[in-house]
Amino acid sequence: MSAVRASIPTGEHTAVPHAQPRPTSRDVARAAGVSQATVSLVLRGKWHGRVAPGTAETVRAAARELGYRPNVAARDLRLGRRRTVLLVVPALTNEFFARVYTGAARAAAERDVGVVLYPSPEGLGPARDPFESARATLDGVIASSMAPHALAALHDGGLPLVMLDSSPEDTPAAATVNLDLADGMRQVAAHLLGLGHRHLAHLTAGVESWTFALRARALDATLASAPGVRLTRVPAAELSVTGGLRTAERLLGGEPRPTAVVCDDDLLAAGACKAARRLGLRVPEDVSVTGCDDLSLATAVEPELTTVRLPAEDFGAAGMRALLAVLDAHPADTRPLPVRLLPRASSGPAPRTGGTAAPGAAPRSGGAAGRS
Amino acid sequence: MSAVRASIPTGEHTAVPHAQPRPTSRDVARAAGVSQATVSLVLRGKWHGRVAPGTAETVRAAARELGYRPNVAARDLRLGRRRTVLLVVPALTNEFFARVYTGAARAAAERDVGVVLYPSPEGLGPARDPFESARATLDGVIASSMAPHALAALHDGGLPLVMLDSSPEDTPAAATVNLDLADGMRQVAAHLLGLGHRHLAHLTAGVESWTFALRARALDATLASAPGVRLTRVPAAELSVTGGLRTAERLLGGEPRPTAVVCDDDLLAAGACKAARRLGLRVPEDVSVTGCDDLSLATAVEPELTTVRLPAEDFGAAGMRALLAVLDAHPADTRPLPVRLLPRASSGPAPRTGGTAAPGAAPRSGGAAGRS
DNA sequence: TGCCGAAGGTTATACGTAAAACTGATGCCT
DNA sequence: AGGCATCAGTTTTACGTATAACCTTCGGCA
Incomplete structure (x- = not known):
């Protein structure tokens, strides 16, 4: 039933043709009886002292009425920003990295930044160079467990780079965030x-x-x-x-x-x-x-x-925060994140009759990590 | 040292206005001694019969030299396309959905379409609306296992919607793709x-x-x-x-x-x-x-x-292909994907002396799920 | 009275790209 | 010789947004 508008039946092989024509800020302006500039002012929240409160409300109502959503491409073009970072992980199917992504995405969302995910250089096929195609749109990169050559390719892009779990020294990264x-x-x-x-x-x-x-x-x-x-x-x-x-x-x-x-x-x-x-x-x-x-x-x-x-989630979030700090020319927090042993059922006292028992030395006295 | 100058404003204006001075098609044009239009023609591959081969090569060389990458925001704005779809999954940490994503992302990449991931309505906090947090204007949505109200919210966006594993009838979706x-x-x-x-x-x-x-x-x-x-x-x-x-x-x-x-x-x-x-x-x-x-x-x-x-991967890919078909006003393939039982070690012959059956036989012989 | 400064807007412009419309210069046919 | 197609480009415009720069009214006040 959903009225999916038929796409333009030109012979053109459009990758993704126009869907419904979305309302623009000019449409909102027309509906509210103001200029497009006023709409932008109001909707971006920068209208205090420049637009009367009543007018602002009218504009907001019109926007709501029309279901207006700003065109992100136009906004980003105008602002010369991307507000998007690339997260490179070896494989999303590894639960650890799925959790890293989740944490990173959440931290990014708090700052209104998007995350593009590359589930490994191989993930999307070797023919497509993810860095080549994505670089144009990115502010920075968070990379985890990269092979050196892929890493070098990333750095060639000149993008700010944060590495996860990597040597703080041997890396071209602007910052590294590690687990302890x-x-x-x-x-x-x-x-x-x-x-x-x-x-x-x-x-x-x-x-x-x-x-x-x-x-x-x-x-x-x-x-x-x-x-x-x-x-x-x-x-x-x-x-x-x-x-x-x-x-x-x-x-x-x-x-x-x-x-x-x-x-x-x-x-x-x-x-x-x-x-x-x-x-x-x-x-x-x-x-x-x-x-x-x-x-x-x-x-x-x-x-x-x-x-x-x-x-894992904190780890991803810390990586994201470090990258955003770098992008803001602030110092990044690179202290290693604490980890904790969880003793469960798979470990227990060493068997008395060890097959390896060192002859001679009494295994008794050396009990170093003595629990009191 | 990587001189990091890019900056994402922290909500207020930051002094540093723009990212790195990235070359534009106009810079390439200047370097190659041609007009910007010619650069666009050549780089988009639509120059046959319109630009001399030698000139085209000059342009390509200049682009390579400068490390030119087209500005995606500008391109998308010009073309009025979004080339991005939203994938909604309950939780990425579930390996099944991680695999669905992987398949969908791969199928999307083949058509030069990006995927924004929305890891559950709860994933990024309830306050955030998926369309708002998707840092792109969307062409369509693929949703999996949605609660009806969330689904309705999605459909209100007026975007073409493909549902995974849902009833073909009770859904406002343009198509559904299911596993058998x-x-x-x-x-x-x-x-x-x-x-x-x-x-x-x-x-x-x-x-x-x-x-x-x-x-x-x-x-x-x-x-x-x-x-x-x-x-x-x-x-x-x-x-x-x-x-x-x-x-x-x-x-x-x-x-x-x-x-x-x-x-x-x-x-x-x-x-x-x-x-x-x-x-x-x-x-x-x-x-x-x-x-x-x-x-x-x-x-x-x-x-x-x-x-x-x-x-799972095929499932995600099939969902993506169905959505792209819908966007192209083509019929989507909605045949259910075949699944296969994998008999392994956790199933075997019913015990002779079942708690529910007549007692008598010894529970000895079991072991391998011996089946011819 | 004349001038100033706010308040409350509007107009104009730029972002980088794609592509339609236009311009010259050839060469070729009749 | 005149006309016309072809080649090889260039100029121009539009996409939707954010914002700088510019206009009107006003009320207040020296």
């Missing part, structure tokens, strides 16, 4: 050491990236101060449940077997749990597993995952 | 009946919505032709793992206990599996569980979920 994942790793390590684990495995993302390198360093540093603790580091075949499963299967099938597996991601942790079960190991009685992110997956699986909760 | 979930339900029912189940439970989304009503009807219809089959229908407390867990706990704790639980969503199915385990029931030996969507969650949990795979 080093501290997260410290919390995980303290948690597991406190539970008596002495042989940890670190199931890494298997991706070359600053964040993941940072976590590895933080874990190493924490364990360095705990004597007699062994660490096995293994890169996952793929950053997915399946990848975690495959790699953890090898890891937990070998000897000596670690009593706890620290994973860089909840997906990997879920995979590790599956691997343990397939090998006949119980979680957490035989092996503890920890994840990172606190995806909804973490509480969907059995047992529920001990994990590091990342404030 | 009735057939999906039929496949699930056939699968479970084939495995010998005679007491099914239907754990519904607990949301009033056309799709879910459709599934219930389809399940009823299929079971009607199977004599002696009992169906218990229970609405979930909430469309989430926790909701599924809570409701399934009551469902599986009662008597007589169903031997299979058909869930409207993978989240519910995951919750049902957790509930079964907490009650000491094995899946699928004691109770079979099926889901819907085939989220990545489905293969992350143990056992992996038998589920109905929905082609």
Whole structure:
């Protein structure tokens, strides 16, 4: 029934033809019996002392009556602004990045800024260069987990750039906003050491990236101060449940077997749990597993995952605020966002009869992270 | 150092008036020694027979040299087109909708159309009107799972509207694009009946919505032709793992206990599996569980979920193509998209000694969902 | 009385682009 | 020789908005 107006049947292959002719500010002016300038003044709220209150109300009523909405293209053209930023994320289907987007979009909306989303350079096909086509319209870019060459392409555009979870040094970005994942790793390590684990495995993302390198360093540093603790580091075949499963299967099938597996991601942790079960190991009685992110997956699986909760929405919002600050030539707040370990069911005391028990040294005295 | 000079005024006038001095087509014209019109002609590719090849090449070189990118606002203003559509989804953090978006965005990109995402009426705060926050004038709207009042608000905008997964009749939409979930339900029912189940439970989304009503009807219809089959229908407390867990706990704790639980969503199915385990029931030996969507969650949990795979990306793409067809006054393809049951580990033969059937046989032989 | 300054508007203009309408200069046909 | 098509461009205009610059009335006041 909806009266969708037939488009102009010219042979022209218009991508998207005119829909209904929308009322312009001039139409509103005509209806209210004033000039177009007055309409603009009133509707932009800059009329105090320049337009009589009664006239202003008349204009507003006319606009409402006609269902007037300003033409954004015309406004942006006139103001020479774009009020739009690009957010580049590896994949929206990863819940973490969906949450980052949500937070960023909300923070942007507060400042009346739009967000264009690129769900990865590959996401829209390699033929379309998102940066090329989008650059013309953007004020700035927030990028997450970019490969160096893509990053360089972004910077070539001369657009203000904010990087998420990247090295503050090695980047051409105007600012970086990070999560305090080093501290997260410290919390995980303290948690597991406190539970008596002495042989940890670190199931890494298997991706070359600053964040993941940072976590590895933080874990190493924490364990360095705990004597007699062994660490096995293994890169996952793929950053997915399946990848975690495959790699953890090898890891937990070998000897000596670690009593706890620290994973860089909840997906990997879920995979590790599956691997343990397939090998006949119980979680957490035989092996503890920890994840990172606190995806909804973490509480969907059995047992529920001990994990590091990342404030994804806040992270996106902080990135957006940093970019807007940069655009306003203000200093951006680049303090790392705090993260928190959420102990749940997938981690527990180290088994008494560890398959790896270091001979000689009594595992008793070294209990560093002693809970009082 | 990137000299960042762009500025988005903070609501009041800021001293810094404009963004970076970006070259215009006039600058290109000056550099190439031609008029602005010629630049436009050449760069839009409409110069054949109107501009000499040598001149065209000169223009292109000048544009490249200056790093010229057309001003999208000006172009859109001139062409009176918007080349942007709004996609409304309940929540991006739901992987299904993230995939719908991805597919829609890809289909849009093929036609040089942009997508503005509106992650639920609640997503950006209730005060914000979707049209206002869409930082573009829109050509049309694709909406998914809308409450009737929100839907009416959308339609008031007078924009061409395509609905996803909605009744073709009761909607003001110009077109609807659906998944063939009735057939999906039929496949699930056939699968479970084939495995010998005679007491099914239907754990519904607990949301009033056309799709879910459709599934219930389809399940009823299929079971009607199977004599002696009992169906218990229970609405979930909430469309989430926790909701599924809570409701399934009551469902599986009662008597007589169903031997299979058909869930409207993978989240519910995951919750049902957790509930079964907490009650000491094995899946699928004691109770079979099926889901819907085939989220990545489905293969992350143990056992992996038998589920109905929905082609989410195709769905989004089909919605976008339907909208673009409507805008072109072409007929939209509104055939429902086929879905497919993926039998995995969470469903198996009905137990011999069902709580509802005659006792006698040993629950031994179960294990693999051995089906030829 | 004459002048000033507000109040309450209006007119005119610019933003960058696309494209319609126009202009010269050729070359070719009859 | 005259006319006309063709080529290779240029001038001009319009899109809808925001705002600077410009007009009228007034009332007040020295």
